[in-house]
Amino acid sequence: MSDIQSVLTEARLFPPSAAFAAAARLNKEKLAALCAEAEKDPVEFWAELARKNIAWQTPFTKALDDSKAPNYRWFVGGKTNASANCLDRHLATKADKIAIRFEGDKGDTKNWTYRQLHADVSKLANGLKSLGVTKGDRVVLYMPHTPEAVIAMQACARIGAIHSIVFGGFSSGSLRDRIEDAGAKVVITADGNTRGGNLIELKKAVNEALSSGCKTIEKVIVLKRTGHDVGFDAPRDVWWHDLVAQQSASCDPEWVEADHPLFLLYTSGSTGKPKGIQHSTGGYMVGAHMTSQWVFDLKESDVFWCTADVGWITGHSYVCYGPLSNGATILMYEGVPTFPDAGRFWKIAQDHGVTIFYTAPTAIRALMKLGEEWPNKYDLSKLRLLGSVGEPINPEAWMWYHRVIGKEKLPIVDTWWQTETGAIMMSPIPGATATKPGSCTQPLPGIFADVVDEAGEPVKGLEAGGYLVITKPWPSMLSTIWGDNERYVKTYYGQFPGKNLYVAGDSTHRDKDGYYWIMGRIDDVLNVSGHRLGTMEIESALVSHTRVAEAAVVGRPHEVKGESVFAFVTCKGARPHGDEAAKLIKELREHVGKEIGALAKPDDIRFADNLPKTRSGKIMRRLLRSIAKGEEITQDISTLENPGIVAQLAGKE
Numbered sequence: 234m235s236d237i238q239s240v241l242t243e244a245r246l247f248p249p250s251a252a253f254a255a256a257a258r259l260n261k262e263k264l265a266a267l268c269a270e271a272e273k274d275p276v277e278f279w280a281e282l283a284r285k286n287i288a289w290q291t292p293f294t295k296a297l298d299d300s301k302a303p304n305y306r307w308f309v310g311g312k313t314n315a316s317a318n319c320l321d322r323h324l325a326t327k328a329d330k331i332a333i334r335f336e337g338d339k340g341d342t343k344n345w346t347y348r349q350l351h352a353d354v355s356k357l358a359n360g361l362k363s364l365g366v367t368k369g370d371r372v373v374l375y376m377p378h379t380p381e382a383v384i385a386m387q388a389c390a391r392i393g394a395i396h397s398i399v400f401g402g403f404s405s406g407s408l409r410d411r412i413e414d415a416g417a418k419v420v421i422t423a424d425g426n427t428r429g430g431n432l433i434e435l436k437k438a439v440n441e442a443l444s445s446g447c448k449t450i451e452k453v454i455v456l457k458r459t460g461h462d463v464g465f466d467a468p469r470d471v472w473w474h475d476l477v478a479q480q481s482a483s484c485d486p487e488w489v490e491a492d493h494p495l496f497l498l499y500t501s502g503s504t505g506k507p508k509g510i511q512h513s514t515g516g517y518m519v520g521a522h523m524t525s526q527w528v529f530d531l532k533e534s535d536v537f538w539c540t541a542d543v544g545w546i547t548g549h550s551y552v553c554y555g556p557l558s559n560g561a562t563i564l565m566y567e568g569v570p571t572f573p574d575a576g577r578f579w580k581i582a583q584d585h586g587v588t589i590f591y592t593a594p595t596a597i598r599a600l601m602k603l604g605e606e607w608p609n610k611y612d613l614s615k616l617r618l619l620g621s622v623g624e625p626i627n628p629e630a631w632m633w634y635h636r637v638i639g640k641e642k643l644p645i646v647d648t649w650w651q652t653e654t655g656a657i658m659m660s661p662i663p664g665a666t667a668t669k670p671g672s673c674t675q676p677l678p679g680i681f682a683d684v685v686d687e688a689g690e691p692v693k694g695l696e697a698g699g700y701l702v703i704t705k706p707w708p709s710m711l712s713t714i715w716g717d718n719e720r721y722v723k724t725y726y727g728q729f730p731g732k733n734l735y736v737a738g739d740s741t742h743r744d745k746d747g748y749y750w751i752m753g754r755i756d757d758v759l760n761v762s763g764h765r766l767g768t769m770e771i772e773s774a775l776v777s778h779t780r781v782a783e784a785a786v787v788g789r790p791h792e793v794k795g796e797s798v799f800a801f802v803t804c805k806g807a808r809p810h811g812d813e814a815a816k817l818i819k820e821l822r823e824h825v826g827k828e829i830g831a832l833a834k835p836d837d838i839r840f841a842d843n844l845p846k847t848r849s850g851k852i853m854r855r856l857l858r859s860i861a862k863g864e865e866i867t868q869d870i871s872t873l874e875n876p877g878i879v880a881q882l883a884g885k886e
């Protein structure tokens with residue numbers, strides 16, 4: 234049975250346990266009250282939450298300026314600071330509470346209290362200032378997933394500098410492109426780190442990026458993590474420990490306007506060039522803060538482990554800004570789930586007394602395959618809430634998570650959102666919502682979703698299928714695309730002109746109970762292990778290889794990754810066969826790894842003399858997707874310029 238069918242016939246319902254609901258921040262009644270309030274006056278609903286939950290240096294005078302829609306401005310006139318909200322305001326009551334528990338790849342551990350975190354952030358903030366970084370400057374972070382990454386984010390936020398994290402798995406070329414697009418002044422990196430015991434050469438990649446461009450970079454701050462020899466170019470390069478050694482542990486936060494950019498985060502779209510998603514300070518903080526409370530039911534005694542790397546939006550909102558602004562204890566783990574063995578995640582959960590565990594379906598599926606004897610070896614009794622994010626979770630993986638990790642007792646929150654939305658948009662509320670395996674259930678209070686057809690018209694009734702849209706602005710929405718507001722308007726609000734609908738890029742089904750089931754992307758975006766990749770990016774990486782003439786990339790369903798990259802390639806010269814083909818496939822995979830990063834390497838590459846094109850020259854991707862799946866071709870191929878190519882593409886010639 235295909236995943237879509239199994240989702241559409243899924244009928245199991247798991248109501249929240251009475252015990253959980255009794256102790257939860259939100260139960261059914263409280264949630265209903267919040268939703269009712271939001272319905273009545275959405276803008277005032279958010280304004281009230283913003284006033285009560287965020288520390289403002291200057292209160293805002295207007296909750297929402299929509300005069301330039303779809304460029305919305307939230308909390309106009311207000312001044313705040315994200316780092317002050319995450320750190321300073323906890324000092325009076327919980328300075329000695331652990332903010333971050335850390336476990337390194339090799340098992341090394343270290344904790345930071347709120348007091349220590351505040352001091353380290355302030356020192357680095359002063360260090361940045363001493364290098365000439367000021368409000369509005371861009372700072373690129375290319376860091377391991379260690380507390381220093383959070384310290385660097387907070388230090389930037391503290392002085393009003395805009396951070397832009399590039400995931401450490403991206404190549405030097407990707408890093409260069411992002412540095413250049415952001416026009417960054419400083420890079421913060423580490424000499425390197427290990428993941429699963431393998432050395433990641435972070436500084437080496439920075440050196441490569443800088444030697445091939447990045448003219449705006451003045452300084453590189455290098456954290457010593459591995460201690461191995463790296464190319465170090467003083468005075469451009471400075472060691473983190475040298476920079477902070479003489480700095481004061483106090484640094485007044487720079488109070489910035491609510492819509493001052495807190496960060497840029499690059500993500501893939503349907504064209505080749507990644508876009509710098511720009512998030513505001515005030516609106517973003519309201520979203521990250523409130524959703525952390527609502528969805529994760531954060532309490533004083535929790536140890537919250539979100540396994541996402543800080544290089545992704547999940548790491549921004551639910552490792553750094555959301556939990557810390559709530560004064561929670563977070564856990565950060567630098568490595569991979571299966572090193573040195575398949576029990577590592579569960580051992581960490583046990584050893585650190587993790588109470589809330591938030592991960593991606595791809596990790597759940599991978600761990601599920603390794604067998605339940607691994608989690609069963611460890612004491613997971615402190616866990617009280619499980620979460621999922623990044624891609625649709627198939628009911629089978631959901632049930633395994635529920636049974637083996639949740640012991641059939643713990644609520645599971647399947648959270649739907651995007652880099653662009655800043656914070657969770659749809660999710661069960663653990664003490665209030667009955668869950669269905671595979672559904673992210675319903676929009677959060679203050680979020681208004683709908684299903685529309687090809688013309689942008691709402692599909693009537695509860696039961697509906699079509700495009701997922703958000704019908705009203707929300708505080709943590711992206712402000713724009715860095716340097717390209719036109720692309721922002723066109724990409725997110727351009728699909729249905731005059732309708733003012735945010736188009737998420739996902740197709741969805743809504744069932745008779747009003748629950749949403751996300752079916753996948755409607756654009757040329759792939760979701761590989763919860764990581765977003767543009768097919769065009771991979772295609773341009775492939776065609777930059779000397780042997781490649783043309784390439785078309787599609788996704789193929791994959792048991793663990795959700796989706797994998799499948800590339801159809803035509804070569805300059807004769808189509809390679811046998812050993813030559815095998816050699817070139819290896820070379821092309823490496824090439825894509827070098828151009829973009831290992832996460833983009835195609836699992837499958839197939840050579841053909843031609844790609845299937847319509848008479849107007851358009852590649853028929855739908856056909857390629859069917860071929861990649863190994864389906865029998867039943868589609869009408871008579872409109873193809875070259876119908877004879879189909880057998881070859883299917884690997885039959």
Ligand code: WT7
Pocket residue numbers: 500546547621622623624625626647648649650651652653673737738739751753754760763764765
């Ligand atoms: C795309 C956004 C923000 C989380 C990390 C990914 C897919 C995300 C779910 C979910 C089904 C999901 C969507 C979305 N997605 N969460 N719970 N169920 N699909 O952020 O890289 O910006 O990707 O991830 O397709 O559009 P992202």
